[in-house]
Amino acid sequence: MRSVFGIVALAGLAVGRPAPEPLLLEARAVTVVDQETGFTFSETKAAATLSANIVFRIATPANVPAGQPYDIVLQVVAPNSVGWAGxxxxxxxxxxxxxxxxxxxxxxxxxxxxxxxxxxxxxYSGATFTLLSKGNKSNGTHWQLTAKCTGCTTWTGSSGAVRIDPRDSKRLGYACAAAKPSNPSSPTSSIPVHDVYNYITHDFSAGANANFAALLTQNGISEVPTGNATLFDN
Ligand code: HEM
Known part of the structure; x- marks a missing residue:
């Protein structure tokens, strides 16, 4: 486990793309404790260019009851050269x-x-976000999002109901564009098409938080999260 001290620590983020690897990648997520928000995240880096990464971090409640929906906290750290990250x-x-x-x-x-x-x-109205009071910022090199999502891990897809198992790894897609959205203050801004899309395998189990609800409260969100284990554990 290692600590991250905000996006300043990510100024040296740019790394070369790894050597060619088999198509079916093992999950390479690492556990990261974000000192600013207190959440433990599972982190995966995704190549935005040959020399710059987007960092995707996902925090889950620990001990989500089997089959139940659950909220997550998503943190995205992107270089300022990234106009949008998906x-x-x-x-x-x-x-x-x-x-x-x-x-x-x-x-x-x-x-x-x-x-x-x-x-x-x-x-899409099936997923709702609340920005945390901490962890949303930018500096001279990066911008960073930190938000709770209700509805990101369950949905009805082409083949019926889908639920991401919080104890498992999952292939996710990502995309990004250098060009910026036309109206950056609006969640419904039009966005330019991506320059890059690709896939990551993210290990959700590496981001479990036993104190998920308490951490949300510390970050300005007081409603009880969906799938909060403390509702079920006695
Ligand atoms: C302006 C909005 C967008 C347009 C016009 C657009 C268009 C397209 C097109 C035409 C392709 C097929 C490319 C090919 O086959 O070579 C594609 C693929 C893809 N796009 Fe988008 N896209 C948009 C936004 C997004 C967003 C927001 C995401 C979020 C992650 C995304 C994720 C992907 C992925 C992962 C693929 C790979 C194929 C797949 O897995 O379905 N796109 N997109």
């Missing part, structure tokens, strides 16, 4: 929740979208 929770662009985030001055905007084809995704 995560496709079902591992492809079509018929699964898409989370798009972008810088908005010193703050960040997050947007829930859904695509029915390989064309501009529409707003």
């Amino acid at each position: 995560l496709a929770w079902g591992g492809s662009m079509v018929r699964n929740p898409l989370t798009v985030s972008y810088a908005n001055g010193q703050r960040t905007t997050v947007s829930a979208r859904w695509a029915t084809g390989h064309s501009t995704p529409q707003a």
Whole structure:
């Protein structure tokens, strides 16, 4: 486990792309404790260019009851050269929740979208986001989103109900564009098509938080999260 001291620590993030590897990658997520928000995240780095990564971090409640929906906290750290970064929770662009985030001055905007084809995704009401009071910022090199999502890990896809197992690894899709959204303060801003799309395998089990609800409270979110284990554990 290692600690991360905000996005300043990520100024040296740019790394070369790894050597060629087999198509079916093992999950390479690592556990990261974010000192600013207190959440333990599972982290996966995704290549935005040959020399820059987007960092996707996901925190889950520990001990989610089997089959139950659950909230997550998503943290995205992107170089300022990234105009928008998208995560496709079902591992492809079509018929699964898409989370798009972008810088908005010193703050960040997050947007829930859904695509029915390989064309501009529409707003999606099945996933809702609340920005945490900490962890949303930008500096001279990076911007960072930190938001709770209700509805990112369960949805109805092309083949019926889907639920991401919080104890397992899952292939996710991602995409990004250098060009910026036209109206960065709006979650429904139009976005330019991606320059890059690819896939990551994310280990959800590496981001479990026994004190998920308490951490949300510390970060300005007081409602009880969906799938909060403390509702069920005695
Ligand atoms: C302006 C909005 C967008 C347009 C016009 C668009 C268009 C397209 C097109 C035409 C392809 C097929 C490319 C090919 O076959 O070579 C594609 C693939 C893909 N897009 Fe998008 N896209 C948009 C937004 C997004 C967003 C927000 C995401 C979120 C992660 C995303 C994720 C992907 C992924 C993962 C693929 C790979 C194919 C797949 O897995 O379905 N796209 N997109």
